[in-house]
Amino acid sequence: MRVELLSIGDELVAGLSLDTNSAWLAQAVRRLGGTVIRHTTVGDRVGEIAGALQAARSRADIVVATGGLGPTADDLTREALAEALGCPLEERPEAMAQIEAFFARMGRALRDSNRRQALVPVGCDVIENPRGTAPGIHDRGPEVEIFLLPGVPAEMKEMFARSVEPVLLERSAGRVGCALSLRCFGMPESTLGDRLADLMARDRVPRVGTNASEGVISVRIVADGLAADEAAALVRADEAVVRERLGVAVFGAEEDTLATAVARELIARGCTVSTAESCTGGLIAKRLTDVPGSSAYFRCGYVTYANEMKESVLHVPRDLLIAHGAVSEPVARHLAEACRSQAGTDFALSATGIAGPGGGTPEKPVGLVFLGLATPDEVVVYRRQWSDTLTREEIRDRSAKAAMDLLRRCLLAGRPLLPSE
Amino acid sequence: MRVELLSIGDELVAGLSLDTNSAWLAQAVRRLGGTVIRHTTVGDRVGEIAGALQAARSRADIVVATGGLGPTADDLTREALAEALGCPLEERPEAMAQIEAFFARMGRALRDSNRRQALVPVGCDVIENPRGTAPGIHDRGPEVEIFLLPGVPAEMKEMFARSVEPVLLERSAGRVGCALSLRCFGMPESTLGDRLADLMARDRVPRVGTNASEGVISVRIVADGLAADEAAALVRADEAVVRERLGVAVFGAEEDTLATAVARELIARGCTVSTAESCTGGLIAKRLTDVPGSSAYFRCGYVTYANEMKESVLHVPRDLLIAHGAVSEPVARHLAEACRSQAGTDFALSATGIAGPGGGTPEKPVGLVFLGLATPDEVVVYRRQWSDTLTREEIRDRSAKAAMDLLRRCLLAGRPLLPSE
Numbered sequence: 001m002r003v004e005l006l007s008i009g010d011e012l013v014a015g016l017s018l019d020t021n022s023a024w025l026a027q028a029v030r031r032l033g034g035t036v037i038r039h040t041t042v043g044d045r046v047g048e049i050a051g052a053l054q055a056a057r058s059r060a061d062i063v064v065a066t067g068g069l070g071p072t073a074d075d076l077t078r079e080a081l082a083e084a085l086g087c088p089l090e091e092r093p094e095a096m097a098q099i100e101a102f103f104a105r106m107g108r109a110l111r112d113s114n115r116r117q118a119l120v121p122v123g124c125d126v127i128e129n130p131r132g133t134a135p136g137i138h139d140r141g142p143e144v145e146i147f148l149l150p151g152v153p154a155e156m157k158e159m160f161a162r163s164v165e166p167v168l169l170e171r172s173a174g175r176v177g178c179a180l181s182l183r184c185f186g187m188p189e190s191t192l193g194d195r196l197a198d199l200m201a202r203d204r205v206p207r208v209g210t211n212a213s214e215g216v217i218s219v220r221i222v223a224d225g226l227a228a229d230e231a232a233a234l235v236r237a238d239e240a241v242v243r244e245r246l247g248v249a250v251f252g253a254e255e256d257t258l259a260t261a262v263a264r265e266l267i268a269r270g271c272t273v274s275t276a277e278s279c280t281g282g283l284i285a286k287r288l289t290d291v292p293g294s295s296a297y298f299r300c301g302y303v304t305y306a307n308e309m310k311e312s313v314l315h316v317p318r319d320l321l322i323a324h325g326a327v328s329e330p331v332a333r334h335l336a337e338a339c340r341s342q343a344g345t346d347f348a349l350s351a352t353g354i355a356g357p358g359g360g361t362p363e364k365p366v367g368l369v370f371l372g373l374a375t376p377d378e379v380v381v382y383r384r385q386w387s388d389t390l391t392r393e394e395i396r397d398r399s400a401k402a403a404m405d406l407l408r409r410c411l412l413a414g415r416p417l418l419p420s421e
Numbered sequence: 422m423r424v425e426l427l428s429i430g431d432e433l434v435a436g437l438s439l440d441t442n443s444a445w446l447a448q449a450v451r452r453l454g455g456t457v458i459r460h461t462t463v464g465d466r467v468g469e470i471a472g473a474l475q476a477a478r479s480r481a482d483i484v485v486a487t488g489g490l491g492p493t494a495d496d497l498t499r500e501a502l503a504e505a506l507g508c509p510l511e512e513r514p515e516a517m518a519q520i521e522a523f524f525a526r527m528g529r530a531l532r533d534s535n536r537r538q539a540l541v542p543v544g545c546d547v548i549e550n551p552r553g554t555a556p557g558i559h560d561r562g563p564e565v566e567i568f569l570l571p572g573v574p575a576e577m578k579e580m581f582a583r584s585v586e587p588v589l590l591e592r593s594a595g596r597v598g599c600a601l602s603l604r605c606f607g608m609p610e611s612t613l614g615d616r617l618a619d620l621m622a623r624d625r626v627p628r629v630g631t632n633a634s635e636g637v638i639s640v641r642i643v644a645d646g647l648a649a650d651e652a653a654a655l656v657r658a659d660e661a662v663v664r665e666r667l668g669v670a671v672f673g674a675e676e677d678t679l680a681t682a683v684a685r686e687l688i689a690r691g692c693t694v695s696t697a698e699s700c701t702g703g704l705i706a707k708r709l710t711d712v713p714g715s716s717a718y719f720r721c722g723y724v725t726y727a728n729e730m731k732e733s734v735l736h737v738p739r740d741l742l743i744a745h746g747a748v749s750e751p752v753a754r755h756l757a758e759a760c761r762s763q764a765g766t767d768f769a770l771s772a773t774g775i776a777g778p779g780g781g782t783p784e785k786p787v788g789l790v791f792l793g794l795a796t797p798d799e800v801v802v803y804r805r806q807w808s809d810t811l812t813r814e815e816i817r818d819r820s821a822k823a824a825m826d827l828l829r830r831c832l833l834a835g836r837p838l839l840p841s842e
Contacts, residue, residue, distance in 0.1 A: 282705070
């Protein structure tokens with residue numbers, strides 16, 4: 001089942017907005033047994049859009065187009081589909097009723113321009129949009145089906161589920177395959193690749209591959225084009241092998257983040273955590289509270305950015321700051337210990353380092369960070385020198401992740417466990 | 422000058438990697454006087470790539486393709502160009518010399534597979550790649566020029582500058598136009614649109630348009646296809662009008678964020694700030710310290726997530742918490758005041774609210790947030806109810822932005838200035 005994606009909008013063609021819909025749609029299509037063969041992005045011109053729709057229809061079984069269904073004069077996807085199909089537009093009462101109901105619910109006045117959104121090519125179906133004013137359009141062609149969805153991601157995703165998904169599932173007749181991404185942290189990608197080399201051989205089923213993004217390495221296990229049960233069994237078997245070989249480096253799967261992984265382990269043990277941050281500036285606290293329900297384990301964060309605040313808020317002795325500097329093992333240790341004690345939590349994390357771009361010295365270059373972990377029994381400090389190719393934002397991101405990973409490994413092992421580099 | 426972009430790679434078509442190259446290239450092309458008319462993404466198959474190259478060539482003056490120039494068996498862009506041009510591949514000594522020099526510089530052994538990277542269609546030029554092993558290819562066709570660049574962004578960008586940029590500049594003969602994005606916050610997009618309606622008329626030069634992303638509204642002013650000086654003068658004139666009509670809602674331009682805007686105003690006045698956060702969980706502190714050099718103004722953040730920590734760390738009276746709840750005007754007020762006093766800063770920001778998805782009640786629904794601003798003279802609290810369509814992440818993001826905007830408006834006006842909704 002060959003699927004083509006078409007993104008419509010001047011802002012996309014001009015590079016002013018990043019097209020995130022296509023990547024989301026491609027993954028969704030794959031999960032439903034289809035294969036995306038091409039994405040095309042064109043601007044808001046009827047001829048361009050109609051031409052792209054016709055070309056896509058000549059190559060694919062299903063075409064999913066997003067964007068250009070709004071109420072303004074540069075929303076021309078409806079007109080383009082009418083041109084591509086050679087069918088005139090008509091105002092459809094069921095579309096008009098949806099639009100009116102939406103405006104009534106929002107307590108907003110319907111504008112004349114919104115009437116345009118009820119125009120649909122003769123013979124096409126209307127796809128309801130519960131989250132916005134733009135109904136979608138579905139052309140059930142005899143060979144190729146075309147779906148037009150809005151470009152707003154939240155609207156597009158919900159309408160995809162109610163319109164495209166059932167068609168894909170029916171067409172793939174259950175041969176939807178199976179795919180799983182395991183998320184790993186704290187093991188170099190080369191080590192990880194060596195441990196999985198036999199699984200990553202070409203033409204093996206399932207296919208196993210790795211890729212790294214923002215410090216997290218993902219291991220993808222994919223069995224395509226098989227019946228769901230069969231594919232799932234193969235993927236599960238590989239998952240067990242990967243988990244056994246990578247051990248504690250695997251922190252979760254799919255949508256898991258280091259924060260959700262830490263949250264899960266803290267909640268399972270009824271434990272609490274607090275944070276004392278310098279270079280990360282609140283990012284560790286922010287990540288730990290990204291997770292809904294984080295008040296179960298997160299109590300307090302201190303962002304002691306200025307040295308005097310390290311002294312006054314977390315009582316780091318001035319002598320220590322003078323003797324070793326704020327970016328040092330003893331200060332990271334003190335911050336974690338004082339944070340745990342003042343917040344009255346089971347664990348505390350600290351971070352002090354040089355995020356750059358300025359502030360580095362030969363002895364303490366940009367990217368040097370000390371991460372502290374205080375437990376009920378001890379305090380450990382992990383020294384990490386990030387690569388000098390990382391930006392300030394990346395150094396802060398990786399440091400926050402490494403700090404959360406320290407706590408995660410400690411919870412799993414029952415004692416602090418520094419990653420071996 | 423019509424330009425088409427072609428992105429090549431199975432991982433892009435499958436949605437496993439986001440295509441950020443196309444957006445970057447589209448913006449770069451525009452700055453050099455060209456107009457991108459289409460992006461296409463295809464997988465690693467010779468026929469698909471060759472077909473896409475031919476189709477792009479039939480529509481555009483210049484085609485820029487990225488990806489598929491690596492050493493492995495699924496890197497097929499060279500072969501596809503040869504097929505599209507009807508020219509055989511030949512091993513080019515100057516390409517081989519570059520590859521050998523790169524490996525020598527890195528101290529790595531050349532593999533046989535890297536020899537493939539020296540293959541170039543007869544008649545094409547080699548583009549040097551100083552950062553990697555994959556040389557680029559330039560076909561100087563009589564009517565259409567085709568550039569093949571690697572998919573690795575850092576390599577692609579450097580090679581674009583030395584190969585595509587001079588060709589675009591020569592072809593546009595200095596008629597590179599000018600574009601500016603002004604960033605706005607705290608004014609509804611509809612109000613903003615009404616104030617700029619005459620500027621946003623179609624066919625006016627410069628073109629003026631707005632778009633909203635993550636709560637920030639951008640006003641783009643674009644003068645295309647004109648000589649640089651002339652275009653810049655037109656854009657500057659419109660900029661002055663927009664700034665005058667939108668006033669304090671404009672916080673900056675281009676890469677500015679609310680954090681960089683606040684940082685600029687704090688540094689200009691030699692003022693300091695601290696934060697007391699509940700629902701935002703450290704995000705305001707994180708954003709304020711995103712800016713290099715933030716130690717000049719940011720001193721300390723308190724993330725008092727648990728109610729007992731609001732009591733013990735920032736001394737919110739228990740009676741106040743019991744009488745009004747943690748999410749309330751008096752608690753936001755106390756948090757800001759105590760934070761400012763304890764941290765000894767000129768200003769303090771506080772945030773307490775219900776980020777959801779759980780925890781809402783009819784009286785205090787998800788999305789309700791109180792933002793406090795303490796100044797040397799007074800404390801003000803801004804109550805904001807975010808739309809119930811926003812996610813937890815969005816509520817936290819918008820709240821952090823609104824808090825920073827409170828401070829920014831106060832610094833500009835010399836007194837707290839709540840946004841009128």
